[in-house]
Amino acid sequence: MKKIAITGSVATGKSTVLNILKKMGFSTFSCDEVVKKLYEKAYIQNKILKTLGKEILGENGKIDKKKILEKIIEDPLFKKKLEKIFHPLVKKALLNFIKKEEKKEKIIFAEVPLLFEVGWEDLFDEIWVISCDENLQKKRIAKKGLKEWGEKLLSLQIPLKEKEKKAHRVIYSDKSLKDLEEEIKEILKKY
Numbered sequence: 001m002k003k004i005a006i007t008g009s010v011a012t013g014k015s016t017v018l019n020i021l022k023k024m025g026f027s028t029f030s031c032d033e034v035v036k037k038l039y040e041k042a043y044i045q046n047k048i049l050k051t052l053g054k055e056i057l058g059e060n061g062k063i064d065k066k067k068i069l070e071k072i073i074e075d076p077l078f079k080k081k082l083e084k085i086f087h088p089l090v091k092k093a094l095l096n097f098i099k100k101e102e103k104k105e106k107i108i109f110a111e112v113p114l115l116f117e118v119g120w121e122d123l124f125d126e127i128w129v130i131s132c133d134e135n136l137q138k139k140r141i142a143k144k145g146l147k148e149w150g151e152k153l154l155s156l157q158i159p160l161k162e163k164e165k166k167a168h169r170v171i172y173s174d175k176s177l178k179d180l181e182e183e184i185k186e187i188l189k190k191y
Contacts, residue, residue, distance in 0.1 A: 001101065001102045001105055001106060001107065001108065002106065002107045002108070002125050002126065002191065003098060003107075003108055003110070003123065003124045003125050003126070004107065004108070004109050004110070004124060004125065004126045004127070004128060005109075005110055005111075005112050005115050005120075005121070005123070005124040005126070005127045005128065006018055006021075006109055006110065006111045006112070006128050006130060007111070007112050007113060007114075007115040007116065007127060007128070007129055007130070007163065007167075008113070008129050008130035008131055008160065008163065009113075009131075009137065009154065009157055009160045009163065010113075010137070010141055010146075010150075010153050010154060010157070011132075011137050011140035011141045011143075011144060012130045012131055012132050012137055012140075012160065012173060013130045013132060013171075013173025013180075014111050014113060014130045015030070015032070015111065016130075016173060016177070016180065017111075017128070017130050017171060017173065017180070017184065018030060018109060018111040020177075020180065020181050020184050021109045021184065024184075024185075024188075026105075026107065026108070026109055027101050027105045027107075027108045027109070028108070028109045028110070028111070029093075029094060029097045029108070029109070029110040029111065030110075030111045031090050031094065031110070031111060031112050031113060031114075032111065032113065034089070034090050034093045034094075035086055035090060038086060038089055038090075039063065039065070044085065044089075045063055047085055048063060048068075048082070048085060049063070051081050051082075051084075051085060052068070052071070052078065052081060052082065055067070055071075056068050056071065068082070069146070069149060069153075070149070072156070073149055073152040073153065073156070079156070083118075087118055091118075091120065094110060094112070094120075094123070095123075097110070098110075098123070106191075107191060110124070114157070115127065116158050116162075116163055116166060117157060117158060121166070126168045126169070127166065127167050127168050127169075128167060128168065128169045128170075128171055129160075129163045129164050129166070129167035129169070129170050129171070130170075130171050130172075130173050131160055131163075131164055131170055131171070131172055131173070132172060132173045132174040133174050134160075136174050137160075138150055141153070169187070171183065171184070171187075
C-alpha cells in the first residue's frame with residue numbers, strides 16, 4: 001500500500017485537495033478532523049484546562065480556540081504544552097488508520113499540516129505539498145477570520161518554500177476547483 005502525506009501551510013488548499021481525493025473514492029485521513037473531535041471530548045477539555053489555565057475559556061465557559069491561538073502565538077511554551085496533549089493522540093489515530101487500511105487499499109492519503117514540524121515524514125512513501133501564491137494565501141487566511149494572526153501563524157511553521165523542496169510533488173492550488181480536480185486526476189493516472 002502506498003501512503004501519501006498531504007501537507008503545506010495555513011490556507012494553501014490541503015483540505016480542498018483531500019476532499020477531492022475523498023470524492024474520488026480514496027481512503028483519506030485528516031489530522032485536523034482528529035484534533036476537532038478531540039476538542040469535543042471532556043477528558044481532553046479537562047486536560048487542556050488543567051495544563052493551560054482558565055484564561056482560555058470564552059464568555060460561554062467553553063474553550064475558546066481563538067484564545068488558544070492567541071496564546072500559541074504569544075508563548076512558545078504554551079504551544080509545546082498543547083502539542084504534548086494532542087500530538088501523541090493524533091499520531092496514534094493516524095497509525096491506526098494506516099494499519100486498518102493497509103489490508104484493503106492500494107493507496108491512502110493523509111492530510112498532516114505539521115508533517116515536517118513533527119517529524120512524521122518516515123510514516124509515508126510520498127509527500128505532496130500543496131502550495132499557492134503568498135498573496136492568495138494571505139487572502140484565504142483573512143477569509144478564515146485569522147488576518148490579525150496570519151503573519152505570526154506562518155512564522156510558527158517551516159516556510160512553504162522549504163516544504164516544497166522536501167516534497168515528492170508540489171501541487172499549486174491557485175486555480176479553479178475544476179482545474180485542480182483535473183490536475184489530480186492526471187497525477188493519479190501514474191499510479
